[in-house]
Amino acid sequence: MTFTAPARRLGTLDRPDCRIAYEVTGSGPPIVFAHGLGGCYLSWFQQVAHFAPRYACVSFSHRGFYPSTAPESGPDPREYAGDLAALVDHLGLGDIALVCQSMGGWTGVEYALARPGRLRALVLAATTGSLDPRQMAEPARGRLEGWLKESAEARAAMAARGIHPAAGPAMAASQPAMHHLYGQLDKLSAGLDKEALRARMGEMRRRPPADLAAGNCPVLFMPGGQDQVIPPFALHAMAPEIPGARVAPVPDAAHSAYFEHPAAFNALVEAFLSEVGFAPA
Numbered sequence: 001m002t003f004t005a006p007a008r009r010l011g012t013l014d015r016p017d018c019r020i021a022y023e024v025t026g027s028g029p030p031i032v033f034a035h036g037l038g039g040c041y042l043s044w045f046q047q048v049a050h051f052a053p054r055y056a057c058v059s060f061s062h063r064g065f066y067p068s069t070a071p072e073s074g075p076d077p078r079e080y081a082g083d084l085a086a087l088v089d090h091l092g093l094g095d096i097a098l099v100c101q102s103m104g105g106w107t108g109v110e111y112a113l114a115r116p117g118r119l120r121a122l123v124l125a126a127t128t129g130s131l132d133p134r135q136m137a138e139p140a141r142g143r144l145e146g147w148l149k150e151s152a153e154a155r156a157a158m159a160a161r162g163i164h165p166a167a168g169p170a171m172a173a174s175q176p177a178m179h180h181l182y183g184q185l186d187k188l189s190a191g192l193d194k195e196a197l198r199a200r201m202g203e204m205r206r207r208p209p210a211d212l213a214a215g216n217c218p219v220l221f222m223p224g225g226q227d228q229v230i231p232p233f234a235l236h237a238m239a240p241e242i243p244g245a246r247v248a249p250v251p252d253a254a255h256s257a258y259f260e261h262p263a264a265f266n267a268l269v270e271a272f273l274s275e276v277g278f279a280p281a
Contacts, residue, residue, distance in 0.1 A: 006052040013083075013090050015063070017071040020083055022060035022091075026052030028280045029120075030093040031273075033059040034084070034104030036126075036256070037194055038166045038186040040065045046262035047099070051270075054280045058096075060087060062107070064197070066188035074193055077103070077201050081110035097121040097278050099269060101258055102166070102230065105129030106201055112215030119217035120278040123269055126223065126230050126255050128209070133234040135208040140237035151228045158228070166229055168254025175260070182259055209238040212245075218276040219245040222268060224253035224260075246272065 006026035013020045023041055025048050033044040041059040048057045061068040063083055064075030084107055088096060097120050100108035105127030112119050133144055155165040163172045164183050172179040212219065221239050223232035232249065239245040248268040250257040258265045273279055 008052075013087055015079075015083060015086060018063045018075075018083075019069045020060055020063060020087060021068045022058060022087060023048075024091065025057045025059075026055055028055040029097065029278055030056045030058060030091075031097045031099060032084070032088070032093070033057065034080075034098065034100040034107045035059070035062065035065070036102030036104055036166065037197070038164070038182065038256075039101065040067075040185060040188055042188075043101075043185055043259065047258060047266060047269075050262070050266045056093075058087070058091065058093065060084075062103070064189070064192050070192075074196055075200075077106045077197065077204055078110075080107040081114050083107075084111050085114065095120050097123075097273055099123040099125065099258075100127060100129070101125045102127045102255065103197075103201065106204060109207070109212060109215075112212065112217055116214055117216045119215060121220070121273055121276050122215070122217050123220045123222060123272065124235070125258060125265070126227055126235075128205075128221075128230065128234050128238055130204045131207050131209045131212060131238060132205050133231060133238075136234055136237040137241070140233050143233060144231060147231045147233075151231070154228045166255040168226060168228070168256070168260065170226065170252070170254060171256075171260045178259065182256065209241040212238075212242045218272075220269070220272045221245065221247045222257065222265070223247070223249045224255055224257045225249055225251035226254045229255040248272065 008025040035043045040061040044059045064070035105124050106129045109129035158165045167179050167182045221235035223235040239247045253261050
């Protein structure tokens, strides 16, 4: 059996105050992947390998994340959606499916609202993006304060044991090589002030969940059942406020199901894309 790898090309896009690095692999309907705070364009290798034989997979590094650049003041997440729009136009992608992990959800929500009807599918994995959990409906809202306290304690305990909080103890124990790789990918952007970036993201998190309805696109929330970074119940609680939104949990996953359980993650994303009619001819 002869194997031919999907075509792959690297590129950069100059923005007024930074440079965005990207990779395009494969051909077909375009899926764009927006990484989280611990990642970069390389983080999606298990998704690109799966989808590239049938889709054009576009992964990019947000401004400030390796090897993209940022202005001296550091990356402002309010610019993320504009960066993505510029990249989509630069590559001539047209309407896209967008898969977002954690921080990438800020990009996804704001892009959907900036270009209503232009997203064929939006996946929000372990994220609510700029949608504010403090504005979700009860009883979920009432659980938030207790969860935040317990999750902070859990993350501190993980850090004391050398476990990356976004990878989680199960990955560290059962997939030590992948846990190590996760940490190495995170360190590629070691010069970035991530605490300052988290603060800026927090300032943006002001939208009531129902705002996303204006994006006029199919939405899939993908909570990790063991997530200690983003409350999984928030994703379940927000979906009913967005017409047609679905929830597909990965119960055994921590914050990074795409990395920890890629086969399950990819299957759920693929089923969603098929369901909403975004599939190769």
